[in-house]
Amino acid sequence: AAGVIQSPRHLIKEKRETATLKCYPIPRHDTVYWYQQGPGxxxxxxxxxYEKMQSDKxxxxxxxxxxxxxxxxxxxxxxxLELGDSALYFCASSLGxxxxxxxxxxxxxxxx
Amino acid sequence: KQEVTxxxxxxxxxxxxxxxxxxxxxxSAIYNLQWFRQDPGKGLTSxxxxxxxxxxxxxxxxxxxxxxxSGRSTLYIAASQPGDSATYLCAVDPGNTGKLIFGQxxxxxxxx
Numbered sequence: 001a002a003g004v005i006q007s008p009r010h011l012i013k014e015k016r017e018t019a020t021l022k023c024y025p026i027p028r029h030d031t032v033y034w035y036q037q038g039p040g041x042x043x044x045x046x047x048x049x050y051e052k053m054q055s056d057k058x059x060x061x062x063x064x065x066x067x068x069x070x071x072x073x074x075x076x077x078x079x080x081l082e083l084g085d086s087a088l089y090f091c092a093s094s095l096g097x098x099x100x101x102x103x104x105x106x107x108x109x110x111x112x
Numbered sequence: 113k114q115e116v117t118x119x120x121x122x123x124x125x126x127x128x129x130x131x132x133x134x135x136x137x138x139x140s141a142i143y144n145l146q147w148f149r150q151d152p153g154k155g156l157t158s159x160x161x162x163x164x165x166x167x168x169x170x171x172x173x174x175x176x177x178x179x180x181x182s183g184r185s186t187l188y189i190a191a192s193q194p195g196d197s198a199t200y201l202c203a204v205d206p207g208n209t210g211k212l213i214f215g216q217x218x219x220x221x222x223x224x
Contacts, residue, residue, distance in 0.1 A: 004155075033211060042201065042214040043156070056209035090155060097210035098143050103156040 002026055004093050004104035012110045013081050021076040021107045025093030031055075032074040033101060034066060037088040049074060050097055078109075086111045114139045114206050118215035125192055126223050133187040133218045135202035140180050143205040146212065147176050147187050150199045159200075160187070192222045 005024040013019050025032055031050045035043035045058035049068035060066075063081075068074045078085060088108050092101040115138045125131055135145070144163045148156040160169045160176040162185070168177040175188040185202055199219045203212035 031210065035212075042216045043203075043212075045211040045213070048209055048211055050209070056211050058211065088153075092156075094210065098205055098207075099210070100146065100158050100161045101210075101212065102158065103148075105155040108153075 004091055004102055006089075006091050006104035006107050008107060009105065010108050010110075012112060014112050015081060015083065017081050019078045019081060019109060021078070021089055021091075021109070023074045023076070023091030023093075023104060025072050025074070025091075026095075026102055029093035029095050029102075030072060031094045031097055031099075032068055032072070033092045033094075034060075034074070034076050035090045035092065037090060037106070039087070043090060046076070055097070081111050083111050085109060114142075114204060114213050116202060116204055116213055116215035118200075118202060118218050120218060121216065122219045122221075124221040124223065127192060127194060129192050129222075130188070130190050131192055131220070133189070133200050133202075133220070135185040135187070135215055137183045137185075137204050137213075139206065140183050141207065142180065143207040143210075145176075145178055145185050145205070146203050147174075147185075148201045148203065150201060150217070152199075156201065189220075192220075194222050194224050196220060197222050 033048040034046040037043040046060040147159040162178040173190040199217040201217045203214045
């Protein structure tokens with residue numbers, strides 16, 4: 001069965017650079033969530049989209065932005081990267097809100 | 113503000129033992145609760161989802177219960193196996209948009 005695809009799997013950047021993380025949800029899933037998981041921490045909700053509209057926003061810095069495109073894939077754009085942005089970034093998709101969320105394998109972002 | 117706590121933080125048991133993982137949440141107004149499994153450096157795999165109106169859900173050797181009024185959920189694993197070794201996370205959907213609030217997880221080691 002198709003799963004959530006995230007790219008790239010690993011990304012190394014330097015401070016003040018920009019990064020774009022991509023998420024391809026399971027076919028027909030219309031809802032996408034982004035989470036950030038720091039080392040040894042639980043995932044923290046960043047932002048979500050339902051039917052290509054932003055539906056909720058969590059502890060997401062103003063330096064980050066995201067959108068969901070017409071084909072339902074989503075991109076998380078991160079600018080002015082800081083050391084503290086080093087984390088595992090997960091995307092999850094679901095068929096509607098309040099349904100089981102299926103997670104991708106994440107993008108590991110390392111800031112040097 | 114909803115907070116999710118998992119006890120214990122780590123657990124080591126011999127193979128074949130039955131075990132219980134605990135999850136508590138501070139606000140009983142939840143839409144549903146999910147249990148996930150996370151292997152090191154990997155994404156989250158959904159194990160069970162319990163709607164707020166349900167008392168329990170079962171899948172194979174796993175049984176999850178929910179007592180919404182007391183803010184508690186348990187994940188029961190029967191006849192544990194070394195392959196069950198992983199971090200188990202519970203997460204609550206507080207309603208509205210389906211975003212999840214996670215506990216910090218219980219890291220389980222099942223020794224052969």
